[in-house]
Amino acid sequence: QVQLVQSGAEVKKPGASVKVSCKASGYTFTSYGVTWVRQAPGQGLEWMGWISAYNGNTNYAQKLQGRVTMTTDTSTSTAYMELGSLRSDDTAVYFCARGDGTTKELDYWGQGTLATVSS
């Protein structure tokens, strides 16, 4: 069965970076993209961008350009999302999900990773 398993909770100081991993299993990793979505406490869902696991092409949200980097390691079927220059309003649960601009929907999701930014 398809599973996406994310790394554990993180606490970071303002200005630092956080890197979240998302290990996929149960399907051919390079056949699907991985999208990242975040949810601030008590708020709605925000699309951050995606990466093609096939060729590494990325598409980032404009508001995060320059701060976000998405990568994949096809040898371990793992996707990564790194967000730098953290601010308090980056405190959120970060989700990875299978899908991108080719598939058009997010059919499997990771369990979420809480990243807290606090001094």
Add this chain to the structure above:
Amino acid sequence: DIQMTQSPSSLSASVGDRVTFTCRASQSISNYLNWYQQKPGKAPKLLIYAASSLQSGVPLRFSGGGSGTDFTLTISSLQPEDFATYYCQQSYSTPWTFGQGTKVEIK
């Protein structure tokens, strides 16, 4: 960016009720509209894709409709496990955007 507006923002309903909520896009998105269900502390779950296609494993009481700018999600007979927040999401163009959600509560 395409704005997605859901209504109502919350509703109270009883088990067995038929409920419908709506999602409106700020411009035409053809049928590039997905619906997700989210329960507290959990990841969203895909219910409907391409406006009206039922995701595998999702109960038949869920149905979606619409195209262009106006879309609906209907639950034909509300079950206890359906109390959750529902989000629409457009995948017509980036940035993909979500509605603000409709929270379904027990009456």
